[in-house]
Amino acid sequence: RVRAARRCHSASGRARTGRFLAEGAQAVREAVAEPGVVVEIFATPQWRSGDASDSAAATLGNAVGVPIHEVSERVLASIAETTTPQGVVAVCRDVTVGLDVLLARSPRLVVVLAEVRDPGNAGTIIRTADAAGADGVVLTTASVDPLGGKCVRSSVGSVFHLPLVVGQPVEVVDHLRGAGLTVLAADADADRDITEADEQGLLARPTAWVVGNEAHGVPVPYLRAVDAVVGVPVHGRAESLNVSVAAGVCLYASARAQRRARREPH
Numbered sequence: 001r002v003r004a005a006r007r008c009h010s011a012s013g014r015a016r017t018g019r020f021l022a023e024g025a026q027a028v029r030e031a032v033a034e035p036g037v038v039v040e041i042f043a044t045p046q047w048r049s050g051d052a053s054d055s056a057a058a059t060l061g062n063a064v065g066v067p068i069h070e071v072s073e074r075v076l077a078s079i080a081e082t083t084t085p086q087g088v089v090a091v092c093r094d095v096t097v098g099l100d101v102l103l104a105r106s107p108r109l110v111v112v113l114a115e116v117r118d119p120g121n122a123g124t125i126i127r128t129a130d131a132a133g134a135d136g137v138v139l140t141t142a143s144v145d146p147l148g149g150k151c152v153r154s155s156v157g158s159v160f161h162l163p164l165v166v167g168q169p170v171e172v173v174d175h176l177r178g179a180g181l182t183v184l185a186a187d188a189d190a191d192r193d194i195t196e197a198d199e200q201g202l203l204a205r206p207t208a209w210v211v212g213n214e215a216h217g218v219p220v221p222y223l224r225a226v227d228a229v230v231g232v233p234v235h236g237r238a239e240s241l242n243v244s245v246a247a248g249v250c251l252y253a254s255a256r257a258q259r260r261a262r263r264e265p266h
Contacts, residue, residue, distance in 0.1 A: 001069060005042065005079045005091050011145050018094045020147035021079070022157075024086040025055055030157030031090050032063045037160065039091045040067040044076050047087025056088070081149035094147065095160060099138070099172065102163045103179040107135030109254055110181060110208040111247055112172065114222045115142045118214055122146055123154025124244040125211070130158035132251040138165045138172055138208075140222075173225040176208045183226045185210040185218045186250050188240055190231035194253050197230045203257035211247045 007013035008021045022031045031038050048056045111129050122144045182205045212218030232249050
């Protein structure tokens with residue numbers, strides 16, 4: 001079982017097994033809250049009986065029907081991907097879905113990661129999308145695997161909360177538009193900024209935001225395919241915003257505009 005769990009460290013192992021790891025109390029707690037996601041749990045006696053014993057008991061108490069293996073700290077360290085593991089790791093089933101599943105839910109707010117390669121940034125965007133009330137996250141080809149260890153940890157459990165669609169080509173823009181979403185790219189060289197886009201009513205519509213690569217921004221094919229390009233203004237001397245910060249600004253601006261539109265009389 002330990003060897004099988006360790007195969008989840010690599011993208012190829014995750015693809016072969018259809019499994020990934022959720023590490024730490026918070027991630028495991030969010031995983032077991034989703035029925036059918038957790039395959040098995042590895043935990044140390046120290047974690048189960050230590051300072052977090054009440055939290056541990058609550059977490060494992062929700063893991064109905066899930067095998068729980070008590071292992072030594074050394075064995076858990078061989079399964080975990082962090083230098084100082086927190087004492088519990090869950091093996092989870094792949095939670096990604098097809099684009100058709102996301103679109104069938106009539107989403108109103110989606111974020112598209114176009115060639116975002118840093119797992120920390122991707123995980124933070126997933127967490128922010130979850131917090132902003134977005135309906136899903138789409139990762140294009142050449143983007144990071146959202147089920148890799150660092151991405152899962154950076155999402156702080158949000159990978160279990162909203163649909164994740166992976167491996168999409170640039171044509172995903174057309175599919176999103178066909179589902180009734182206005183597709184906007186967040187790019188520093190835009191002709192209009194996010195305030196102007198809001199004033200023009202763009203943000204109140206069902207929207208998919210495309211955010212781009214950490215070094216090069218939104219790839220040109222996506223800039224050509226979207227309905228409009230919108231910039232987040234930088235008022236100080238910083239060269240640019242981190243992609244996860246820019247995504248957060250855009251998602252919350254759209255969420256606010258959509259809530260405002262729902263409150264206004266028609």
